[in-house]
Amino acid sequence: MNRQEFLIRLEHLLDGISPEEKAEALQYYNDYFDDAGPEKEQEVLEALGTPEKVAENIKKDYFASGKSSFAEDNYFSTIAPDKSLTKYGSSDGNYGSASYGAASGERASYTDSTIAPKSDRWPTWAIVLLTAACILLSPVLFGLLMGAFGLAVGFFSIIFAFGVTAVALFFSAVVLLIVAFMALPVSAGVCLALIGAGLVCAGIGFLFLVLTVVLCGIVTPAICRGIGWIFKRIFGKKEAM
Amino acid sequence: MVFNTGAALLDAIVLAIVSKEPEGTYGYKITQEVRQVIELSESTLYPVLRRLQKDECLEVYDMECGGRNRRYYKITSRGWAQLQLYESEWRSYSDKITGLFEGRRENEGKDLAVSNE
Numbered sequence: 001m002n003r004q005e006f007l008i009r010l011e012h013l014l015d016g017i018s019p020e021e022k023a024e025a026l027q028y029y030n031d032y033f034d035d036a037g038p039e040k041e042q043e044v045l046e047a048l049g050t051p052e053k054v055a056e057n058i059k060k061d062y063f064a065s066g067k068s069s070f071a072e073d074n075y076f077s078t079i080a081p082d083k084s085l086t087k088y089g090s091s092d093g094n095y096g097s098a099s100y101g102a103a104s105g106e107r108a109s110y111t112d113s114t115i116a117p118k119s120d121r122w123p124t125w126a127i128v129l130l131t132a133a134c135i136l137l138s139p140v141l142f143g144l145l146m147g148a149f150g151l152a153v154g155f156f157s158i159i160f161a162f163g164v165t166a167v168a169l170f171f172s173a174v175v176l177l178i179v180a181f182m183a184l185p186v187s188a189g190v191c192l193a194l195i196g197a198g199l200v201c202a203g204i205g206f207l208f209l210v211l212t213v214v215l216c217g218i219v220t221p222a223i224c225r226g227i228g229w230i231f232k233r234i235f236g237k238k239e240a241m
Numbered sequence: 242m243v244f245n246t247g248a249a250l251l252d253a254i255v256l257a258i259v260s261k262e263p264e265g266t267y268g269y270k271i272t273q274e275v276r277q278v279i280e281l282s283e284s285t286l287y288p289v290l291r292r293l294q295k296d297e298c299l300e301v302y303d304m305e306c307g308g309r310n311r312r313y314y315k316i317t318s319r320g321w322a323q324l325q326l327y328e329s330e331w332r333s334y335s336d337k338i339t340g341l342f343e344g345r346r347e348n349e350g351k352d353l354a355v356s357n358e
Contacts (some may be wrong), residue, residue: 021291024291025291027312028290028312029287031267031268031269031309031311031312032268032269034309035268035269035270036269047282047283048283048284049280049282049283049284053284053285054280054284057284057285057287057288058287058288060288061288061289062288062292073356112309136313205251207263228274234263
């Protein structure tokens with residue numbers, strides 16, 4: 001990677017921050033390369049690391065700097081001398097490790113940041129209880145599952161039946177029209193009646209066709225989405241615990 | 242480097258280095274001088290300068306140099322006050338730790354003397 005590539009990549013990576021900040025940062029690093037001189041370009045590139053790391057550092061500080069002045073809060077409020085050590089610890093713990101990734105290790109503060117609580121997973125007892133319940137209630141669950149399966153089969157059978165009905169009606173309509181045509185020399189009235197019947201069949205057949213399409217294309221996806229929504233609500237709520 | 246440098250200490254170091262130049266100094270030079278004192282990734286320095294600038298401990302001005310503009314950082318009066326605060330905090334902090342280490346060494350010396358009798 002050379003200087004140009006580095007700076008271009010950095011520019012893209014900084015898209016999340018304000019244009020003024022972005023311009024300042026890019027100007028800084030551009031000047032940095034200039035001041036180091038062309039002979040030191042590779043050295044600088046190695047020392048800076050990847051554009052990703054540089055952008056990450058900039059963004060972390062950018063988003064953390066919404067807090068009020070770090071120095072004022074933590075130094076003027078230090079009262080007793082023996083509290084200064086904890087102030088170093090807690091303040092650096094929150095600010096230091098928030099601003100500077102601990103990836104390289106050299107910027108982590110003296111004290112570790114707090115251990116993240118396991119709040120985004122189900123508590124262990126709940127998992128155990130749920131497993132036990134599943135085992136005990138397995139016959140009932142099996143029955144329910146079969147019931148659901150039956151419903152699904154029934155639903156798709158209805159769709160199938162509608163489809164077949166539509167086809168049958170269309171077929172009848174065609175037959176009636178053919179017979180009507182054959183009856184034309186015999187009797188005009190019969191011919192007309194048969195044409196009418198054929199058209200009625202076609203009409204009803206079309207109705208069933210529409211029903212089939214609707215059930216397939218609209219109702220089925222809607223049911224699937226509805227089931228998905230129900231599951232999300234159940235598991236989404238637990239995650240918020 | 243055995244001990245990590247927290248954000249506050251880094252601020253103090255940067256302020257101290259910039260304060261040595263009454264007319265201010267520029268990013269590359271600051272970085273080189275910081276690296277003579279502590280090991281530091283060069284990618285971490287810019288956010289520090291930016292923050293100190295936002296906190297009004299440093300001010301910036303551009304000066305033309307060799308056909309291009311160079312951005313200089315200069316310490317402000319607020320920066321001076323902050324630096325002095327950092328210095329006194331550091332003295333008290335490092336004194337305590339030094340005292341702890343030395344006290345331990347003294348105790349160790351006494352124990353050895355006792356066991357040798």
